[in-house]
Structures are given as C-alpha cells and as structure tokens.
Amino acid sequence: MAHEDFAVAYLDEARRSFRGYKRMADAALAQLPDKDFFDLPDVESNSIALIVQHMAGNLRSRWTNFLTTDGEKPDRNRDQEFVIAPNCARADLMQRWEESWNTVFRELEALKPEDFASTVYIRQEAHTVLQAINRSMMHAAYHVGQILYQGKHLRGAEWKTLSIPRGKSAEFNATKPEDRKVQAPNRP
Numbered sequence: 001m002a003h004e005d006f007a008v009a010y011l012d013e014a015r016r017s018f019r020g021y022k023r024m025a026d027a028a029l030a031q032l033p034d035k036d037f038f039d040l041p042d043v044e045s046n047s048i049a050l051i052v053q054h055m056a057g058n059l060r061s062r063w064t065n066f067l068t069t070d071g072e073k074p075d076r077n078r079d080q081e082f083v084i085a086p087n088c089a090r091a092d093l094m095q096r097w098e099e100s101w102n103t104v105f106r107e108l109e110a111l112k113p114e115d116f117a118s119t120v121y122i123r124q125e126a127h128t129v130l131q132a133i134n135r136s137m138m139h140a141a142y143h144v145g146q147i148l149y150q151g152k153h154l155r156g157a158e159w160k161t162l163s164i165p166r167g168k169s170a171e172f173n174a175t176k177p178e179d180r181k182v183q184a185p186n187r188p
Contacts, residue, residue, distance in 0.1 A: 007113035014133050015108050018140065022101050025144045027162050028151040034090055036154040046082065048147055052093050054081040055143050059100035062122065062136050066107040067115060071122035071132065104136075 029037070032048065040047045046054070057078065062071040111129070120132045127135065152159045164172045172180065 003116070004113040007116045010130065010133075011108065011111055011113070014137060015105070017137055018101075018104055018108065021137075021140050021144045024162055025147050027160075028148050029094075031155055031158075031160060032151055036151070037090055038084065039154060041150070046146070047084070048150055049084055049088075049090070049093055050082055051143050051146055051150075052097050053084065053088075054078075055140065056093070056096040056100040057081040058139060059104050059136070060096075062132070063100070063103045063107045066111075066132070067118055067120060067129075070124060071120065072124075108133075 029048070029052070036048070038047050038049045040050075057076055058081070061073045061076040064073060116129050118129050119126050120129060121127065122132060122135070148162065
C-alpha cells in the first residue's frame with residue numbers, strides 16, 4: 001500500500017472511530033439523569049460530568065488549529081477541568097462537549113494525506129500527525145470507556161446496553177449482519 005493510500009485509509013478509520021466513540025458516549029449520557037451525571041463516586045474519582053468537562057477541554061485544545069498550533073493551548077487550564085463550578089449546568093457542559101467534538105470532526109475532515117509529513121506539537125513535544133491522532137483517539141477511548149462503565153454501574157438494571165446483551169452472543173452470531181439489531185454505529 002502506498003503512503004498516500006495508507007493515509008487515506010487511516011484518516012477514514014480515525015474519522016469512523018472518533019464518531020463511534022462519540023456515539024457510544026452520547027448514548028450513555030442520554031440514559032443518565034442529572035443526579036447520576038454529577039455523581040462523584042468518591043473524592044479521588046471523577047463524576048461523569050468531570051469526565052465530560054475534561055474531554056471537552058482536551059479535545060478543544062488538541063484539535064483547534066491542529067496542524068498549526070501547539071495542542072496544549074495557552075488558555076487551557078487542565079486542572080480546572082477536574083473541578084465543577086457551583087453554578088455549572090449540565091446544558092453548559094454538553095454545549096462545550098458538542099463544540100469540542102465538532103472541532104475534532106472539522107479538523108479531521110480537513111486533513112489530507114500530504115499532512116502526514118507534518119510535525120505537530122503537544123506541550124512543545126514533536127509528534128507526527130499519526131502519533132497525535134492516535135494519542136487523542138486513545139485518550140477519547142479511555143474516557144468514553146469510563147463514562148460507559150460508570151453509567152452502567154449507576155443505572156444498574158435500567159441500563160440499556162450499547163452492544164450485544166449478556167447471554168445473547170450466540171444468537172447474535174447466528175444472524176446475518178444485515179439482520180442484526182445491534183448496529184455497528186454503536187461500536188467504534
């Protein structure tokens with residue numbers, strides 16, 4: 001596979017994966033009442049609201065002007081991403097969440113195969129475009145997994161599974177892909 005073919009295939013997969021992670025997180029967030037969204041398991045853990053706030057800050061910082069500015073923006077205060085202000089509303093956090101993801105998707109769409117020759121910086125450390133995308137994608141996957149795990153724990157029996165339900169693998173595997181009710185968009 002030529003370099004350009006690889007870059008095109010990789011960008012397609014990165015776009016698909018990021019969209020899949022966002023879909024899974026959004027499906028989990030939609031199941032949570034505010035009480036669960038802001039629930040702090042203990043003082044050393046993060047509520048789902050804190051994870052959302054941190055991801056929004058991280059994605060905005062990493063992806064705004066992805067190719068031309070350091071991924072750690074001067075206006076980002078990472079430590080404050082782990083503090084929920086007393087007047088913080090879920091709607092405000094979700095607006096920042098949507099804006100940050102829109103930035104990711106806009107910047108990913110703008111990338112071209114020739115951009116893979118570029119160097120980007122995160123905290124003044126050089127990264128290839130591939131390394132920077134992978135770093136961000138793995139970070140998103142890590143935190144989306146936390147959202148799903150904590151959401152499932154908090155909702156218990158009320159949780160609506162986002163993939164194959166327990167005890168249903170054989171049934172799922174016996175169906176043709178086009179007849180399956182669990183669709184690939186729920187998985188990255």
